[in-house]
Amino acid sequence: MTTPPRKRGRRRGHNPNIPGHIDQSKLPDNIYFDHRGRGNWYTLYTNEGGRRVRENIATAKATLAELHKISADRQSNQRNTLHALGQRFMQSDQFLQLARQTQDYYRYGRKTIEAYPTRLGKIGDLEPRRFSPALIQRIVDAIAQENRPSKANAALTYLRRVFRWGMNRDYCSANPASGVEPAKERKRRRLPEAITLARLAQFCEQRGQIRPTGDGSLAPYLWAFIEISYLCRLRLIETLTLTDANAQDEGVLTNRRKRSRNNVVAWSPRLREAWAAATAHRAEVWRKRSRATPMTPANRPLFVSRSGDALSRGALTSAWRRMMLRAIEEGVITEEERFGIHDLKRRGITDTQGNRHDKQEASGHRSASMLDIYDLSVPIVKPSHD
The missing domain is CATH 1.10.150 (DNA polymerase; domain 1)
Structure with a gap:
């Protein structure tokens, strides 16, 4: 919490509600009086979210000297703490x-x-x-x-x-965190079972048809998002940024990140159904919002929010979190079966038919070592001797 820097401006006007024992011309900066109730002195500061926040600091009985001391202490403390830094x-x-x-x-x-x-x-x-x-x-x-x-x-x-x-910037003399050993994190390579993914997709499809204000409803785009991410083996951001321009005659042109190779995922009945569901939901949202359809395919995001704008990462992750909690509460999946959005890609690569070369071609990975992170299938091999 920091006090905003002093700004030059017009002098305070006389406030008849301030207690009479206070010389208003000598009040410290950024100290104000609220006469409601029994009266309180307060200050304003900007929090880490950029919002102006009020904090009461003294009662109406406080003297001018006490207010100056409070102001000086706050400025001193706020200048020299980790919070202030x-x-x-x-x-x-x-x-x-x-x-x-x-x-x-x-x-x-x-x-x-x-x-x-x-x-x-x-x-x-x-x-x-x-x-x-x-x-x-x-x-x-x-x-x-x-x-x-x-x-x-x-x-x-x-x-x-x-x-x-x-x-x-001369706010501190050293970096004591340099050289500190980080904690060892467990590698989390979750792979949702195929039956778990199927139950969850069906749950999202059913609940997505309930009106948004209805009890038990889920975001209507979740089912299509799950299907497309799994079938095309896409990361969250790669699915989120799909547009009509990615829909090619042969299939879905991917837009992979992290230097992975793009490819075209051929249309299948299941992929076409999910894509059609996403575009139908978008059309319905735009109709309700009376929004014109952009002429350029690249300007038509596949997934949109209730406002009709391109769906944001934050909105998607919030919807995913709510969906997971509701699925666990209603017994669709167990707590142990819970998984993240990124695990859809891992399941999709693992389920890809063919040898390692086929899987690497489908995933877009440039190296076999990267494929090892996502492909958790167990190869079937012949015995060493017949």
Whole structure:
């Protein structure tokens, strides 16, 4: 939490509601009085989300000297804490120019580390000079021992970044997070069973037909999203950014990332049905919103939100999370059968018929080592001797 920098502007006007024992001409900056109820002094600050937030700091009985002391203490504390350093970083151009997913990851790491309790108080309230590699290592190890290694590494990644940013701008003298060992994360290569995927797709198709405000409804695009991701072996972002331009005469032209090769996934009755369902849902949304259909195929996203705009990653992951929770609650799948969006690609590659060359050609991977991460099938081989 930081106090906004002092701005030059017009002088305060006289406020008849301020208690008479206060000399209004000597009030500290960014301190205001709310006369409602018994009266409260308050201040405003900008949180990490960029929103202006109010915080009450004293009652109406506070003296002018007490208000100045509160203001000075807040400014001193806010200038010299990890929380204040993080606030400056997240308001900087260096942070704002990062990809949204990276920003969210840093926010997650910040929230984790600042709330962590120690004998010295919450980590976020400590001064940067009080941090040491040993202290950070103990925190990382402790979080990892709670069976949360990825959470521990998110906190460590954030600390490394914010201390480096602060050191380069003279907000702190060193980067104590440099050299700290990260937690060892388990490799999670989940492979949903074919029957589990089928049950879930059927569940999404049924619940997607319920009106959005109806009880038990799910996002109507989820079923088609699952089918297309699985059949075309696509990552989340690759399915999300499909447009009508990807629909070729021969099949679906993929738009793979991470230097994978594009290919055309030939049409099948199942793929055509899913694609048609997605375009039908889009047409219905655009009709309700009275939106014109773009002339250029590349400007017609396959998946759209309720507003008619291209579906965002955040909206999709939220819908997926709600769907998973509801499927578990209603016994469609168990907690152990739960899987992520990216696992659809792993299931699709594993189910691809043919040898390793065929699977690598279908997945678009440039190396056999990358294929090993996704292809979890067990080859059937002949015995060493008849």
